Amino acid sequence: MSLDGFVDAIATRTSKFDKQAIADTKRLVDFLSLPSDPEIGAGWDAFITSVQRPRAQANISKLMTMGLQTNGEMESKLGHYTTTLGH
Numbered sequence: 001m002s003l004d005g006f007v008d009a010i011a012t013r014t015s016k017f018d019k020q021a022i023a024d025t026k027r028l029v030d031f032l033s034l035p036s037d038p039e040i041g042a043g044w045d046a047f048i049t050s051v052q053r054p055r056a057q058a059n060i061s062k063l064m065t066m067g068l069q070t071n072g073e074m075e076s077k078l079g080h081y082t083t084t085l086g087h
Contacts, residue, residue, distance in 0.1 A: 059085045 006051040014022070035043070050056060063087055074081055
């Protein structure tokens with residue numbers, strides 16, 4: 001089975017579950033697994049710092065030229081396109 005088929009099968013199966021049970025389960029999982037606000041803030045700060053570096057800015061510019069945020073093909077295969085940046 002392809003990944004798309006697998007995801008579709010799980011989505012179809014899950015859509016038949018009791019909606020309130022799903023909501024309650026999500027709330028419990030989020031409560032137990034989400035990082036605290038300070039941890040989220042530290043991660044966000046590290047991300048912003050990393051994308052402001054000159055190399056990251058150059059790569060983002062290349063991706064924008066290649067169609068980032070405008071080309072559906074590129075968006076769906078972003079992993080492929082990002083691997084071409086070093087070439």
